[in-house]
Amino acid sequence: MDYISTRGSAPTLDFEGVTLAGLASDGGLYLPAEWPSFSREEIAAMAGLPYHELAARIMTPFVGDSLTQDELLDLCRQAYGRFAHDAVTPLAQLDERNWLLELFHGPTLAFKDVALQLLGLLFETFLTRRKSNLTIVGATSGDTGSAAIDAVAGREGVDIFMLHPNGRVSDVQRRQMTTVRAPNVYNIAIDGSFDDAQAMVKRMFADESMTSRFNIGAVNSINWARLMAQVVYYFASAVQLGAPHRQVAFSVPTGNFGDVFAGYVAARMGLPIAQLIVATNVNDILHRALSSGDYSTGNVTPTAAPSMDIQVSSNFERLLFDVGGRDGLALAEQMHAFEATKAMQLTNAQREGASGLFTSARADADDMARAIRWAHEHAAQTIDPHTAIGLHAAQQSDLDPAIPIVTLATAHPAKFRDAVERATGSRPVLPSRIGDLFAREEAYTELSGDYNAVRDFVSEHASPAA
Numbered sequence: 115m116d117y118i119s120t121r122g123s124a125p126t127l128d129f130e131g132v133t134l135a136g137l138a139s140d141g142g143l144y145l146p147a148e149w150p151s152f153s154r155e156e157i158a159a160m161a162g163l164p165y166h167e168l169a170a171r172i173m174t175p176f177v178g179d180s181l182t183q184d185e186l187l188d189l190c191r192q193a194y195g196r197f198a199h200d201a202v203t204p205l206a207q208l209d210e211r212n213w214l215l216e217l218f219h220g221p222t223l224a225f226k227d228v229a230l231q232l233l234g235l236l237f238e239t240f241l242t243r244r245k246s247n248l249t250i251v252g253a254t255s256g257d258t259g260s261a262a263i264d265a266v267a268g269r270e271g272v273d274i275f276m277l278h279p280n281g282r283v284s285d286v287q288r289r290q291m292t293t294v295r296a297p298n299v300y301n302i303a304i305d306g307s308f309d310d311a312q313a314m315v316k317r318m319f320a321d322e323s324m325t326s327r328f329n330i331g332a333v334n335s336i337n338w339a340r341l342m343a344q345v346v347y348y349f350a351s352a353v354q355l356g357a358p359h360r361q362v363a364f365s366v367p368t369g370n371f372g373d374v375f376a377g378y379v380a381a382r383m384g385l386p387i388a389q390l391i392v393a394t395n396v397n398d399i400l401h402r403a404l405s406s407g408d409y410s411t412g413n414v415t416p417t418a419a420p421s422m423d424i425q426v427s428s429n430f431e432r433l434l435f436d437v438g439g440r441d442g443l444a445l446a447e448q449m450h451a452f453e454a455t456k457a458m459q460l461t462n463a464q465r466e467g468a469s470g471l472f473t474s475a476r477a478d479a480d481d482m483a484r485a486i487r488w489a490h491e492h493a494a495q496t497i498d499p500h501t502a503i504g505l506h507a508a509q510q511s512d513l514d515p516a517i518p519i520v521t522l523a524t525a526h527p528a529k530f531r532d533a534v535e536r537a538t539g540s541r542p543v544l545p546s547r548i549g550d551l552f553a554r555e556e557a558y559t560e561l562s563g564d565y566n567a568v569r570d571f572v573s574e575h576a577s578p579a580a
């Protein structure tokens with residue numbers, strides 16, 4: 115499988131190449147040159163497969179020659195062996211039409227584990243093969259950071275520098291990152307928002323003074339391998355609910371547009387998805403873009419769903435590329451203008467291309483609290499604030515009621531205990547696999563929001579390219 119950049123001028127790479135490259139050298143994001151697809155018969159035959167076998171089957175066309183079938187299956191078995199539920203991503207029914215897809219049974223209690231447990235193993239496999247090393251630079255609003263650190267802590271050949279916005283993640287999220295003691299893990303709290311952290315990461319990929327000395331890599335969803343692994347649970351849940359003989363809709367709490375883009379990929383691969391509902395909090399740039407074409411940023415408002423306090427949504431670029439006719443050079447121009455002005459209007463082709471599958475909704479603090487209470491009182495389920503935003507959007511849907519709606523439950527409620535307690539009166543308990551999180555000592559470096567400070571810190575501590 116060949117991968118091309120959304121901005122049209124980076125070299126074409128294979129799967130191993132895109133996994134290690136992260137961001138494309140022209141500033142774009144990599145995508146498969148064409149979408150593989152499964153027939154109805156092939157999708158029907160996925161029913162009942164163990165998760166790791168399903169994962170390997172779905173990922174095979176994307177991986178191409180970079181891994182043998184046996185290698186891929188073995189990595190999937192290892193990655194999903196650490197989940198606390200046999201089904202890995204089980205479904206729970208809320209009412210006649212609403213379902214939750216529980217994506218929080220991994221080691222760090224959020225959906226990020228599904229992809230990052232695999233990505234850690236992919237890095238190790240490819241770096242060993244190349245006798246090379248990687249300096250991972252990542253940005254997190256709380257969940258990617260802990261999942262990525264868990265996946266690479268102590269691994270040979272990898273250093274990880276994880277930037278989080280100081281004071282804007284939950285206490286559980288912060289501790290899951292800052293209490294991991296491994297010589298290759300560096301936590302950095304920066305003054306600013308997740309968007310500021312993400313911008314610094316992208317800038318480092320374009321900074322020759324860094325790329326000439328270090329092999330910079332990505333664990334954020336700018337890395338194609340992240341999204342590829344997330345496609346699997348769309349198939350797993352839809353097949354359980356009757357696909358390919360029945361259509362299914364998904365409501366996806368959205369920030370960086372990675373998770374919902376994985377749903378779009380599943381649809382492109384032949385999964386009968388009736389609708390993808392993009393659910394945002396009050397940082398609603400994606401809701402505005404999809405409903406009116408206005409993709410312009412404002413200030414980031416801190417909310418009780420902090421992982422979605424994002425305005426510049428990296429993977430939206432992948433959608434604009436695919437639905438807008440895959441014209442990389444035109445998109446590069448549009449994105450450069452956006453980077454300069456922080457505002458852009460979607461083209462007619464982009465709006466029309468998105469409108470067939472996507473719809474969107476926005477939830478404010480009251481909507482979110484109401485959805486947490488509803489799930490607690492009417493379905494005996496405790497859900498986290500991000501999931502609640504997805505559920506709120508699902509409950510607003512005007513789709514045919516015969517079509518089931520699956521809300522992606524993206525985090526365990528105990529990660530956001532204060533918000534859940536405020537809404538329900540009961541405090542969720544951390545699962546025992548989290549261990550003595552609050553007894554462990556924290557360590558992190560505080561830096562200003564200045565790129566040069568972060569660059570200097572990374573170049574002082576990272577291992578030179580091997």
Ligand SMILES: Cc1ncc(COP(=O)(O)O)c(C=O)c1O
Nearest residue numbers: 257368369370371372373421524
């Ligand atoms: C718990 C949780 N829900 C939802 C999201 C949004 O996912 P995405 O960024 O892939 O849109 C995130 C992080 O981004 C998250 O951590």
Ligand SMILES: N[C@@H](CCOP(=O)(O)O)C(=O)O
Nearest residue numbers: 254255256257258334335421
């Ligand atoms: N919510 C995320 C933000 C980063 O998103 P990513 O999916 O691109 O890694 C987080 O928790 O860090």
